[in-house]
Amino acid sequence: MNGATPLAGRVVRLGDDVNTDIVLAGEYLNMTDPDELALHLLERFEPPVADRIGQGTVLLAGRAFGGGSSREQAVLAIVARGVTALVAASFARIFFRNAVNLGLPAVECPDAWRDVADGDEVTIDLASGTLTRPVDGAVWSFPIPSPFVADLLAAGGLEEWTRQRLASLGSG
Amino acid sequence: MHRLWEVALSTTYRSDSRPAGLTTKILAGHGAGDAKPGALATVSCDLVMMNDVSGSLAMRAFERMGAVRVFDPERVVLVADHFVPAKDVRSAELVADLRRFAQRYGIEHYYELGRTEEAGIEHTLLPELGLIAPGSLIAGGDSHTCTYGAFGALGLGFGSTDIASALALGEVWVRMPETIRIEFVGQPGPWTAGKDLILAVLRQTGSSGAAYGALEFWGDVVDELSVDDRMALCNMAIESGAKSGICAPNAAVLEWLDARSVPRVDALVADEEGYDHVLRVDVDGLPPLVACPPDPAAVIAIDELPSGLRLDQVYVGNCSNGTLSDLRQLVAGLAGRRVARGTRLMVVPASNAIHRAAMTEGLIETLVMAGAVIVPPTCGACFGGHMGILGRGERALATTNRNFRGRMGHADSEVYLSNAAVAGASAAAGAIVDPRAS
Numbered sequence: 001m002n003g004a005t006p007l008a009g010r011v012v013r014l015g016d017d018v019n020t021d022i023v024l025a026g027e028y029l030n031m032t033d034p035d036e037l038a039l040h041l042l043e044r045f046e047p048p049v050a051d052r053i054g055q056g057t058v059l060l061a062g063r064a065f066g067g068g069s070s071r072e073q074a075v076l077a078i079v080a081r082g083v084t085a086l087v088a089a090s091f092a093r094i095f096f097r098n099a100v101n102l103g104l105p106a107v108e109c110p111d112a113w114r115d116v117a118d119g120d121e122v123t124i125d126l127a128s129g130t131l132t133r134p135v136d137g138a139v140w141s142f143p144i145p146s147p148f149v150a151d152l153l154a155a156g157g158l159e160e161w162t163r164q165r166l167a168s169l170g171s172g
Numbered sequence: 173m174h175r176l177w178e179v180a181l182s183t184t185y186r187s188d189s190r191p192a193g194l195t196t197k198i199l200a201g202h203g204a205g206d207a208k209p210g211a212l213a214t215v216s217c218d219l220v221m222m223n224d225v226s227g228s229l230a231m232r233a234f235e236r237m238g239a240v241r242v243f244d245p246e247r248v249v250l251v252a253d254h255f256v257p258a259k260d261v262r263s264a265e266l267v268a269d270l271r272r273f274a275q276r277y278g279i280e281h282y283y284e285l286g287r288t289e290e291a292g293i294e295h296t297l298l299p300e301l302g303l304i305a306p307g308s309l310i311a312g313g314d315s316h317t318c319t320y321g322a323f324g325a326l327g328l329g330f331g332s333t334d335i336a337s338a339l340a341l342g343e344v345w346v347r348m349p350e351t352i353r354i355e356f357v358g359q360p361g362p363w364t365a366g367k368d369l370i371l372a373v374l375r376q377t378g379s380s381g382a383a384y385g386a387l388e389f390w391g392d393v394v395d396e397l398s399v400d401d402r403m404a405l406c407n408m409a410i411e412s413g414a415k416s417g418i419c420a421p422n423a424a425v426l427e428w429l430d431a432r433s434v435p436r437v438d439a440l441v442a443d444e445e446g447y448d449h450v451l452r453v454d455v456d457g458l459p460p461l462v463a464c465p466p467d468p469a470a471v472i473a474i475d476e477l478p479s480g481l482r483l484d485q486v487y488v489g490n491c492s493n494g495t496l497s498d499l500r501q502l503v504a505g506l507a508g509r510r511v512a513r514g515t516r517l518m519v520v521p522a523s524n525a526i527h528r529a530a531m532t533e534g535l536i537e538t539l540v541m542a543g544a545v546i547v548p549p550t551c552g553a554c555f556g557g558h559m560g561i562l563g564r565g566e567r568a569l570a571t572t573n574r575n576f577r578g579r580m581g582h583a584d585s586e587v588y589l590s591n592a593a594v595a596g597a598s599a600a601a602g603a604i605v606d607p608r609a610s
Contacts, residue, residue, distance in 0.1 A: 021579050022577060025556055026555035031262065032266075064383065067379060070315040070331050071331070073225075076229070092380070097330065158336075158337050161337075162340055
């Protein structure tokens, strides 16, 4: 997951304002097993998309993806499904944090939301800040992650980052 | 207990002495220095809080990080509030996880309904306990941690892994926000409350217009607001996309703090010119407002609603509007009438202390005699957990903060949001009605 290898996947388009209640409903927050949470991912999204989300999916959403609740279970369910990356016109703050904290790349690219179709195969290169559709060579640009966020993603998430930090401080 | 305030009291603010609001000054004083909006900074936490929903994931991550102690047991608060009383075996396990974590790491600030004398919904409970001081920075494993802005504190909501890291290190990474001064102008009309002020803001910002920003509330109306109404105001800041909402302590807040021996921070003063943006919100003669499903920012005046919106449920509670003031407004809205046949009125005092005070005042008796169901302090049905879940096609009016699709139950149920007086009048009518007309 270091920025050197482009990420690749097939796009599943969502919508604007897909909040975390839609990503994972509150009734499932008594669960902690990622695989079990994943069974309920986007269960209430219309039109139904949940069956198409799996290994190698790139989720593409519009404005304010992941608004509302801080429930990390929503991102945990996405990760457990094997989603490669999140792309959105914009993200809600906590959801963005939860994604990169779990090592899941999340990039803001309004142009991709405007142009890229459901089912398109795309590659994402974090280091150069480009999203490419190999079939026709179309390219969209997005701001490259800040050095800190790139570090988090390279470490695989905040858990490993903090583990290293604690080790370097010589304390647990 | 006073040790809790060392960081808050020793804060020094920006060295470049540019004018700034409270948010920027608090972040600066917690390690962000002169970092500009958009830059990332690491800031120290005066308090780290988690609940039974964010807790289990956080404590597992904490242990996988190799942490063997929390950064400061006195600065960690654990509140079992979402699924209490445990609604099923899984919920009981989440609460048990939280309890074990408290025991293992020597955390005294553990609160669980029934098991501890003081208990309730986290964002209502922490200020009640005197744990929230002006100028402090609180990292909470819940999006409505912004509620603490009511006390001039910076409450930031996080997911579980952030909280795990904060438990281990006592710090979090933040993106420095652009600050937005919300300038309220005028005096709201009758039957309005803090809820209507924030709904008026959301009507202008929409659900993401303040994304990544920090709201600061200004205006005469804010200076005069009660503590409960300030909490309602700051609680829904996140519904604009903002990371926080805050107001400078007023006389009511200072009285609240004094009653709990929480020190004041006189050095913390917001500079009026210190904001990236200013949003003027005219609330003169404001009528009660309602947020229509499925968007807390889909706000209209109550008299613009179509009439005859029948209600299956009225729900008064949660971290935005389950206070004693809300229960009083609810009773005023009911105005001596019974709850309409065919409508459930669920009342959830947000804490044990509020429940006790409402009993002493006779509010609970009045509500029960009117046909209300009193639910013990819990986040309950607000987030679709338990204690008042909506079935297919059901419609509710709630004093809560979110009305997303399926928020309180079935995907094809509806939630409208309002203040508690509107809830009272509507419970009596069995439909959403204007308390000014009933």
